[in-house]
Amino acid sequence: MRLSPVSRNVLRLAVGDTLAFIYIPLFIILLYAMNPAQTLAWPPESLTLEWFPKAIQDQAARDALLNSLKVGAIATAFALILGTLASLAVARHRFFGRESVTFLVLIPIALPGIVTGIALNATFTQVLGMDLSLFTVIVAHATFCIVIVFNNAAARLRRMSTSLEDASADLGATPWTTFRRVTLPNMRSALVAGGLLAFALSFDEIVVTNFTIGVGEKTLPIYIFETLFRPNQPGKVYAVAVIAILLSMIPVYLATRLTRGEAATARGAGAAGATTGATN
Amino acid sequence: MIAGFEEPDSGRVEIAGLDVSGLAPYDREVNTVFQDYALFPHMSVAENIAYGLEVAKVPKGERRERVSGALEMVRLSDHDDRKPSELSGGQRQRVALARAIVNRPRVLLLDEPLGALDLKLREQMQVELKQIQSEVDITFVYVTHDQDEALTMSDRVAVFNKGKIEQVSLPRDLYEHPVNEFVADFVGISNALDRDGKRFTIRPEKIRLFESGESTEGLDTESGRISEIAYVGMVTRISVALDSGGAIQLARQNIEAESSSHNEAINDQVVVGWRPDHVVPIQSQIPNESSEEKSS
Numbered sequence: 001m002r003l004s005p006v007s008r009n010v011l012r013l014a015v016g017d018t019l020a021f022i023y024i025p026l027f028i029i030l031l032y033a034m035n036p037a038q039t040l041a042w043p044p045e046s047l048t049l050e051w052f053p054k055a056i057q058d059q060a061a062r063d064a065l066l067n068s069l070k071v072g073a074i075a076t077a078f079a080l081i082l083g084t085l086a087s088l089a090v091a092r093h094r095f096f097g098r099e100s101v102t103f104l105v106l107i108p109i110a111l112p113g114i115v116t117g118i119a120l121n122a123t124f125t126q127v128l129g130m131d132l133s134l135f136t137v138i139v140a141h142a143t144f145c146i147v148i149v150f151n152n153a154a155a156r157l158r159r160m161s162t163s164l165e166d167a168s169a170d171l172g173a174t175p176w177t178t179f180r181r182v183t184l185p186n187m188r189s190a191l192v193a194g195g196l197l198a199f200a201l202s203f204d205e206i207v208v209t210n211f212t213i214g215v216g217e218k219t220l221p222i223y224i225f226e227t228l229f230r231p232n233q234p235g236k237v238y239a240v241a242v243i244a245i246l247l248s249m250i251p252v253y254l255a256t257r258l259t260r261g262e263a264a265t266a267r268g269a270g271a272a273g274a275t276t277g278a279t280n
Numbered sequence: 281m282i283a284g285f286e287e288p289d290s291g292r293v294e295i296a297g298l299d300v301s302g303l304a305p306y307d308r309e310v311n312t313v314f315q316d317y318a319l320f321p322h323m324s325v326a327e328n329i330a331y332g333l334e335v336a337k338v339p340k341g342e343r344r345e346r347v348s349g350a351l352e353m354v355r356l357s358d359h360d361d362r363k364p365s366e367l368s369g370g371q372r373q374r375v376a377l378a379r380a381i382v383n384r385p386r387v388l389l390l391d392e393p394l395g396a397l398d399l400k401l402r403e404q405m406q407v408e409l410k411q412i413q414s415e416v417d418i419t420f421v422y423v424t425h426d427q428d429e430a431l432t433m434s435d436r437v438a439v440f441n442k443g444k445i446e447q448v449s450l451p452r453d454l455y456e457h458p459v460n461e462f463v464a465d466f467v468g469i470s471n472a473l474d475r476d477g478k479r480f481t482i483r484p485e486k487i488r489l490f491e492s493g494e495s496t497e498g499l500d501t502e503s504g505r506i507s508e509i510a511y512v513g514m515v516t517r518i519s520v521a522l523d524s525g526g527a528i529q530l531a532r533q534n535i536e537a538e539s540s541s542h543n544e545a546i547n548d549q550v551v552v553g554w555r556p557d558h559v560v561p562i563q564s565q566i567p568n569e570s571s572e573e574k575s576s
Contacts, residue, residue, distance in 0.1 A: 171332035
């Protein structure tokens, strides 16, 4: 596509604004994390790195981080299994209400977190009579993690020709072998990307978590939220926040990398483009 | 239905006398070359070909031998570690063929295997397929919409119309002696005419166009007016509206170096003729059975 100089500049400006809009606040967090003062003041008078070792050594922060990793990992694992199975059911089998199931599975992602939160809270404490704990947080997080995995997996399955599975059956493979050796390998990158995104979402979730977590237990976002406005050592909390930012960048980065590499392999071995191909 | 992806409403599928109607695709000695090839994109060429043998638990040594034999047969021995996405259309087609043949099925099903290739490549693959078929000596069931391809490739041709077989015969018989108008019209161009309450067809290349004064002895002749002339290289197609009703198309070999040595023009009054034994009587059909339905 050719762009006129004007529209090119407009686009350039838009990209610049978008990036600034997203990253300037993050940069300010970084400045706060390096502010030696005991109170939040702008602008910082000098810069220091002393908060970072303190943040890393803080036991409460460490526990909270560990909890977050645990919740994210288990909820994602749950979601990977259920989301994959659901996507297979929807994309590979015809059954009554298939469209509705697709729709129903997708809804939780659009629900306000606070609604999900109070709904799950009521279910756990009132209906099921459970004590809130990390386990309830995991179940709660799994509800939206499944959506992410399901979406990724279903999109992949829709693009993947069913003739691959037919070919496998034709060559003598049982349905289970076909799933293991053909369907799953072709879904793998979609599942990894979906799993990483799901983990990232779980890792910084606070609203639903707040309604489903046990007394005295904290995930990292909750730790940050609760500690932020305590007067002592504000820089330490910001340092924790910076670390959290860095940590959540890893899965997102990996997810984008993986889905990009995908484009080449997913196009795969179909006849598309065959007419343009050279003979030999 | 042969491969087992669809179940027959009635009747049975037998392979070498064995009823396989109730068997799943993976329990049948049938392998398929799919229209879109359906190569596994995450496996190399050699892995694709070895898949069926692995699933069947063929010992490793034999497996390697048979895979390299199949690669050789389709002339892809030096491409064994490529991914399907790195191959051209014709090469993918050959991998799909090798992947199916390596299992030595009783029946090889080819579902429009050359449909995605351009004309030149398709003709080249037709020749290769025929060679391979005589090499491996497996029954090929070849599905195609290309009538020329069907005649070229086959020992026996079955013409289907809406799921029903209209005629099964040798390619030559199919063309020269179609049993009904559908077959006559589907395979090649037919000229169906009604004369004296009887219906018959005659192939275009068997009709001659006569210049005035030429002898038409021993031939059936009719007069008419040229309605269309199309020069198509090897032949010139001339449509003639006959005076006694109906229209025919004839094909004249362009034997002369210059097609300009013929100078007929549209609306010329002409005489056409053919040998009586080239006329194929056919049963009339329900007239509104349109030609669009023939592709089933």
